[in-house]
Amino acid sequence: MKKVATRFAPSPTGPLHIGGVRTALFNWLYSKSKNGSFYLRIEDTDKERSKDVYKEQIIKSLKWIGVENDGDEYIQSKKIDDHIKVANKLLKNGHAYKCYCTNEEIEEQKKRAKQKKIPYIYDRKWRDKSETEAPKDIKPTIRFKSKIDGSSVLKDLVQGDVKIDNNTIEDFIILRNDGSPTYNLSASVDDHQMDITHIIRGDDHKINTFKQMQIYLAMKWELPTFAHIPLIHTTEGKKLSKRDKASTLDDYSTIGIIPEALRNYLLRLGWSYKDKEIFTKEESIKYFNLEGIGKSPSKLDMSRILSMNEHYIKNMNENDLYNQLSKYCESYKSKIPNEKSEKIKKSLSFLKNKAKSLEDILHNSKYIIDDVINFNKEDSKLIDDNAKKIISEFSISISKIDRLERNTLEPIINDLIKSHNTNFKGIGQPLRITLTGSKFGPGIYDIITSLGKEEVQKRLAAKIV
RNA sequence: GGUCCCUUCGUCUAUCGGUUAGGACACAUGGUUUUCAUCCAUGAAAGAGGGGUUCGAUUCCCCUAGGGACCGCCA
Numbered sequence: 001m002k003k004v005a006t007r008f009a010p011s012p013t014g015p016l017h018i019g020g021v022r023t024a025l026f027n028w029l030y031s032k033s034k035n036g037s038f039y040l041r042i043e044d045t046d047k048e049r050s051k052d053v054y055k056e057q058i059i060k061s062l063k064w065i066g067v068e069n070d071g072d073e074y075i076q077s078k079k080i081d082d083h084i085k086v087a088n089k090l091l092k093n094g095h096a097y098k099c100y101c102t103n104e105e106i107e108e109q110k111k112r113a114k115q116k117k118i119p120y121i122y123d124r125k126w127r128d129k130s131e132t133e134a135p136k137d138i139k140p141t142i143r144f145k146s147k148i149d150g151s152s153v154l155k156d157l158v159q160g161d162v163k164i165d166n167n168t169i170e171d172f173i174i175l176r177n178d179g180s181p182t183y184n185l186s187a188s189v190d191d192h193q194m195d196i197t198h199i200i201r202g203d204d205h206k207i208n209t210f211k212q213m214q215i216y217l218a219m220k221w222e223l224p225t226f227a228h229i230p231l232i233h234t235t236e237g238k239k240l241s242k243r244d245k246a247s248t249l250d251d252y253s254t255i256g257i258i259p260e261a262l263r264n265y266l267l268r269l270g271w272s273y274k275d276k277e278i279f280t281k282e283e284s285i286k287y288f289n290l291e292g293i294g295k296s297p298s299k300l301d302m303s304r305i306l307s308m309n310e311h312y313i314k315n316m317n318e319n320d321l322y323n324q325l326s327k328y329c330e331s332y333k334s335k336i337p338n339e340k341s342e343k344i345k346k347s348l349s350f351l352k353n354k355a356k357s358l359e360d361i362l363h364n365s366k367y368i369i370d371d372v373i374n375f376n377k378e379d380s381k382l383i384d385d386n387a388k389k390i391i392s393e394f395s396i397s398i399s400k401i402d403r404l405e406r407n408t409l410e411p412i413i414n415d416l417i418k419s420h421n422t423n424f425k426g427i428g429q430p431l432r433i434t435l436t437g438s439k440f441g442p443g444i445y446d447i448i449t450s451l452g453k454e455e456v457q458k459r460l461a462a463k464i465v
Numbered sequence: 466g467g468u469c470c471c472u473u474c475g476u477c478u479a480u481c482g483g484u485u486a487g488g489a490c491a492c493a494u495g496g497u498u499u500u501c502a503u504c505c506a507u508g509a510a511a512g513a514g515g516g517g518u519u520c521g522a523u524u525c526c527c528c529u530a531g532g533g534a535c536c537g538c539c540a
Contacts (some may be wrong), residue, residue, distance in 0.1 A: 119536070123469090170536090206470080278479095294478075298478090
């Protein structure tokens with residue numbers, strides 16, 4: 001048995017979208033589950049649209065979610081000479097031919113086909129013509145001499161056997177009239193040269209596969225195994241594209257989705273293993289298989305992403321969580337001030353229980369980070385004279401104790417409840433508003449202990465005046 | 466229009482001919498709770514339709530309907 005090798009082959013014409021990330025994840029998981037290799041191939045042969053920034057962004061995105069390629073990135077444009085060599089070989093073998101049709105001629109045919117509502121397919125005009133008839137002033141394209149009779153079967157590991165009549169596959173161009181190779185040629189040659197054994201990709205490539213298989217056959221190369229996975233759809237049920245909202249990886253990292261959660265979500269989108277929902281990275285490698293991939297497209301569900309994120313945040317140790325949070329703040333918000341980092345880190349134990357995202361954590365820890373509190377106007381109104389009295393009494397009481405801890409604070413609060421003939425809310429709410437600026441937030445004991453005595457007294461004093 | 470693919474709760478899915486059709490998210494209700502949450506409990510919620518095959522179909526086959534992908538000298 002050959003060593004399993006998979007690849008992810010994006011073109012750097014835009015930021016990676018979530019469907020691409022899932023394809024990469026599946027390829028990576030499959031190879032790792034088989035102890036094989038996973039390669040990243042940048043298909044940058046479209047010189048017009050390929051951008052280096054996108055290439056870097058793709059690499060960064062994959063790294064972010066934990067999909068790491070073996071070896072260096074394979075840059076397709078560096079292999080163009082190899083692609084051309086194969087085209088020439090196919091030409092020599094009689095598996096390809098020169099086509100002298102002009103662009104205008106082809107366009108005209110397409111237009112006519114559309115008018116007649118019949119499917120356009122290149123009419124194979126130059127398939128059997130001799131070189132002597134060739135016009136001198138036209139640079140030809142090279143077309144692959146595709147099978148006309150019979151049918152072909154794609155043995156797909158996800159889709160099953162897909163049968164198609166050979167005459168529906170046209171004589172596709174493999175070399176443009178400027179001599180550059182096209183996608184189907186380049187991809188086939190690269191996959192062969194990289195010894196790719198399993199090609200896992202979106203099912204929008206299914207028709208291409210029939211073209212690529214013919215190139216393999218003509219070159220007498222060993223065919224790889226194919227697995228075409230259903231595409232991810234938007235909530236409207238259409239193919240996800242880069243232009244859709246919330247479709248790129250960055251859209252998720254911006255709102256504080258952590259990579260482990262997105263990885264787990266994407267894994268379970270269109271794939272399942274019994275009733276299991278949560279998979280560590282190791283488990284996902286252990287259990288991943290192609291049989292578990294469903295055949296129907298699935299829709300993105302934000303509430304599920306969020307709930308997965310919540311789960312990972314709650315179950316992450318506080319050091320790791322702090323690192324994630326701090327990276328997140330630095331990239332998308334503003335850096336957590338050094339002098340606040342310890343306080344935040346300590347508060348994570350309760351902050352993480354109230355958060356669905358890193359953004360939520362940051363929001364709930366605003367009262368620690370900001371020295372000047374932004375009071376919510378409505379909430380501020382709740383601080384009436386009576387409330388001020390409570391705050392003032394509380395302030396005096398805590399000045400008598402050294403350390404603010406739950407067990408030293410509890411008696412003070414209880415006394416206040418009694419003396420003011422109220423309930424916990426009657427004491428807790430004014431304190432929370434005074435200390436954080438809002439009536440929502442962490443538990444009052446958590447707020448007080450996380451701020452520390454000095455800061456608490458400062459904030460209480462500011463409100464009493 | 467042609468070719469191909471798909472169809473179980475709102476969503477992601479389990480079921481590989483025999484189940485009260487299971488789980489998760491979301492939702493609803495109740496409880497715990499100092500707010501918001503968390504947490505716990507409970508509930509509502511599905512086999513697109515029609516034919517076959519079979520003792521028995523969600524499961525196998527066919528048709529219909531609906532949805533999707535592809536149909537570039539883009540990848």
